[in-house]
Amino acid sequence: MKPHVICHMIVSLDGRIHPSRWTSSPDGASKAWSEVYEAIHEEFGADAWLVGRVTMAEMTKAKANPPGAGTQPPRPRHIARRDAGSYAVTIDRSGKLQFDKPDIGGDHVVVLLGRDVPDSHLAGLVAAGVSYILAEDEAMSIDPLLEVLERDFGIRTLLLEGGGATNGRLMAAGLVDEISLLIAPAIDGxxxxxxxxxxxxRLAGKAELSLLSTATRPHGLVHLRYAVAR
Structure with a gap:
């Protein structure tokens, strides 16, 4: 078993995901669009959200945390907290991310790591109170890691929220169950x-999309939801 994965993103009309680059609109602005996006995020009532390393680095901006002393950090996982109301999950294959606290906005951090990340980095995560799961194989297959999220953390629904490489990796692996796309009246170009x-x-032949719903939202936004079949 794995969590139900919903890729939830806000995009321009040409499918780009960085609002700072978009044209403006009399219907709204990036701050208002972001507020609608976050409101939909909350409507899903998901147990966790997942982003890639680059996106998470923009959120944490943390410097290196001193490794804990004394004991060898556990492998293949460290569960610092099982009872969080929600979780912030990130993929960090090489162990580059640093954390100076165990949460992002109150959501407990769980890091998905490559199999060969050194003990020194793991000790720093333990010292910061962060949970982690090491991959089972050198290729860092994601599906076994998602199974651990479901089994050990009780994560039933997970919002996949970028960046594009992380979204693409899970889609290519057949791990995305639904797409939630909020389209803004803007163009990148x-x-x-x-x-x-x-x-x-190319993802042709790897997924079939079926429309679940369409809805207009404030500030010129359109919300599309699709089921993904494989």
Missing amino acids: ADGVEGVFDAGE
Whole structure:
């Protein structure tokens, strides 16, 4: 078993995901659009949200945490807290992220790590009160890690919220069950800019999308929801 994964994103009309680059609109602005996005995030009532390393680094901005002393950090997982109301999950294959506290906005942090991350980094996470799960294989397959999130943390529904490479990786692996796309009345237009799904490969034949609902939202936004079948 794994959590029900919903990819929840806000995008421009051309599918780009960085609002700071978008055109403006008389219907609204990036702050108002962000508020609607967060309101939908809360409506889902998910147990956790997941972002990639780059996105999480923008949230934490933490310097290196001194490693804990004395005991060797546990492998393959460290569960600092099982009873959190919600969890902030991130993928950090090489162990680059640092944390100076165990939560993001009250959501307990769980880091999904590559199998060979050194003990020194794990000790720093333990000292910060952060939970972690090490991958079972060198390729860092994500599906076994999601199973641990469901089994050991009780995470039944997980919102996948970028960036594009992280979204694309889970979509290509067949791990996304639903897409929630909030479309803003804006355009990016630049070449080589990150999109919702940057899988590094064609996804044709790997997923089928079925429309679940459409809804207009305040400030010129349109909310689309799709079921993903494989």
